[in-house]
Structures are given as structure tokens and as C-alpha cells.
Amino acid sequence: MERSPATSNLSQVKHIILVLSGKGGVGKSTVSTELALSLVELGKKVGVLDIDLTGPSIPRMFGLDGQQVHQASTGWIPVYADETKRLAVMSLGFLLQNKDDAVVWRGPKKTAMIKQFLEDVAWGELDYLLIDTPPGTSDEHISVAENLRQYNPDGAVVVTTPQAVSLADVRKELNFCRKVKIPVLGVVENMSGFVCPHCAECSDLFSKGGGEAMAEEFKVDFLGRVPIDPTLTTLIEAEGGSFVNRFTQSSLYPIFQKITEKVTDKCESSS
Numbered sequence: 687m688e689r690s691p692a693t694s695n696l697s698q699v700k701h702i703i704l705v706l707s708g709k710g711g712v713g714k715s716t717v718s719t720e721l722a723l724s725l726v727e728l729g730k731k732v733g734v735l736d737i738d739l740t741g742p743s744i745p746r747m748f749g750l751d752g753q754q755v756h757q758a759s760t761g762w763i764p765v766y767a768d769e770t771k772r773l774a775v776m777s778l779g780f781l782l783q784n785k786d787d788a789v790v791w792r793g794p795k796k797t798a799m800i801k802q803f804l805e806d807v808a809w810g811e812l813d814y815l816l817i818d819t820p821p822g823t824s825d826e827h828i829s830v831a832e833n834l835r836q837y838n839p840d841g842a843v844v845v846t847t848p849q850a851v852s853l854a855d856v857r858k859e860l861n862f863c864r865k866v867k868i869p870v871l872g873v874v875e876n877m878s879g880f881v882c883p884h885c886a887e888c889s890d891l892f893s894k895g896g897g898e899a900m901a902e903e904f905k906v907d908f909l910g911r912v913p914i915d916p917t918l919t920t921l922i923e924a925e926g927g928s929f930v931n932r933f934t935q936s937s938l939y940p941i942f943q944k945i946t947e948k949v950t951d952k953c954e955s956s957s
């Protein structure tokens with residue numbers, strides 16, 4: 687898909703996907719991270735942009751906490767999460783001296799930073815840019831949606847959990863997408879069941895299937911159900927070795943491969 691203006695830093699980005707949730711803590715950053723890694727394993731060149739200014743968690747997810755970004759004449763140079771430079775990451779977390787600074791940012795300052803993030807990162811050629819957005823349907827979302835419309839995003843992956851409160855919030859998110867005319871690529875139900883670390887059996891903790899029912903109600907695709915895997919945090923926080931390899935060892939990885947296939951099918955069939 688051609689993006690305009692041709693001179694922009696997003697002009698060589700083939701597909702742009704937003705990762706949204708109506709509520710914090712449902713696993714939006716985890717979904718962004720796993721989607722990015724599955725895309726890299728498919729041979730794609732991927733960028734991840736973390737604009738969740740209230741609590742950027744993407745650097746930690748990619749094992750990149752404490753990294754610095756540099757500004758070149760073309761824009762901010764992202765941090766690469768792998769040796770082959772197929773996975774580029776940009777987060778406000780890289781710019782903040784003090785992580786608590788972000789929490790006090792208000793309206794116009796946040797909106798300006800998001801606009802700068804969207805336009806000033808020198809991604810180069812990318813197959814996919816995943817944008818990890820702040821949870822909710824707040825000013826940031828409206829600002830992101832308005833700024834992104836000119837770049838023709840492919841659509842949004844909406845993340846929910848089976849609890850009723852999260853589903854109600856995601857319903858708002860789906861209505862928001864309709865209102866700002868961002869297509870919904872599909873819904874992921876995260877933390878759907880629990881994988882026992884001893885026997886790998888999956889048990890349901892809450893009622894399941896809400897995400898699927900909601901997707902049906904809104905006539906959007908259901909992309910998949912992802913259980914809680916207690917070993918995930920250990921894998922994220924482990925030291926040494928390739929982070930990408932550690933992630934692909936997770937029991938959740940095959941589930942994400944299927945979700946990623948559905949997403950790429952949708953994006954690439956329309957380009």
C-alpha cells in the first residue's frame with residue numbers, strides 16, 4: 687500500500703497495525719511483542735512503536751530497558767532488538783530520564799509527542815509497523831487516529847480478557863474504531879485460561895468465549911484465545927542469550943503464530 691506523503695518516515699512502511707485495548711493490563715504490550723516476533727520469524731521486517739505514554743512497557747518486554755536512542759538528520763534512530771536488524775523498537779521509555787515523568791504529561795504535550803513519534807522515527811523499509819497504544823478511548827486515541835488516518839493504517843488488533851469489565855471496555859473500543867473509521871482486523875482474548883507450570887494442563891479461571899461472542903456481535907474476526915502462561919514473565923526477565931529465542935520457547939508462541947497468520951492474510955490480501 688502506498689503511503690503519503692512520499693517524503694515521510696512512514697512512506698516505506700507497507701503495513702501499519704494498531705494494538706488497542708479498552709483497559710490497562712490486559713496484555714496489549716504482550717500481544718504486540720508476540721505479534722512482532724512471529725512476524726520476524728515469518729521473515730518480515732518489523733517496527734514496534736510504543737506510544738503508551740502513561741507506562742511504556744515495550745522496552746522491558748524486548749529486554750531493551752536502559753537503551754538510548756539517537757537523533758540523526760532523518761529522525762530518531764530506533765533500537766534494534768535482534769542482530770539481524772529485522773526488529774526495530776521505539777518507545778518513549780528510551781527518551782525518559784525519569785520514567786515517572788510520563789505520568790504527569792497532559793493533553794497538548796502528549797498529543798505533540800505522539801505526533802512526533804508517528805512522524806520522526808527513521809524506520810526505513812518495514813513490512814509491518816505495530817503501534818502499541820495507550821489503553822482506553824481517551825484524547826491520545828483520538829489524536830493517534832487523526833494523525834494516522836493520512837498513512838492508511840491496515841487496522842487494529844483489539845485485545846481483551848474474559849472478565850466482563852474488560853469486555854465492556856473493549857466494546858467501547860470497537861465503537862470507537864467505528865467512529866474514527868479504523869478497520870478492526872480482529873479481537874484477541876488474552877488470559878483465557880491458565881496453563882499449569884507442572885503438567886501444562888490448561889484450566890479456565892473465568893468464563894471463556896466472551897471475546898468471541900463480542901467479535902460476533904460486532905461482526906469482526908476473532909483471532910484467537912491466549913491462556914495465562916506463568917513461565918512467560920520468567921522468560922521475559924531471564925538474562926542472557928537471544929531474547930527472540932527465549933520468546934519463541936514460550937508455550938504461547940504457537941498460538942501467536944496462528945494469530946499472526948490470520949493478521950497477515952488480512953493485511954496482505956488487501957494490498
Ligand SMILES: Nc1ncnc2c1ncn2[C@@H]1O[C@H](COP(=O)(O)OP(=O)(O)OP(=O)(O)O)[C@@H](O)[C@H]1O
Pocket residue numbers: 707709710711712713714715716717738741743820821876877912913914915916918919922938
Ligand atoms: N498470556 C499471558 N500469560 C502470562 N502473563 C501475561 C500474559 N499476558 C500478559 N501477561 C503479563 O501481564 C502483565 C501485563 O501485560 P501487558 O504489559 O502486556 O499489558 P498491557 O495491556 O500492555 O498493560 P498496560 O496497558 O498497563 O501497558 C505483564 O507482566 C505480562 O507479562
Ligand code: SF4
Pocket residue numbers: 882883884885886887
Ligand atoms: S493442573 Fe494438575 S499439576 Fe497443575 S496444579 Fe492442577 S492438579 Fe497440579
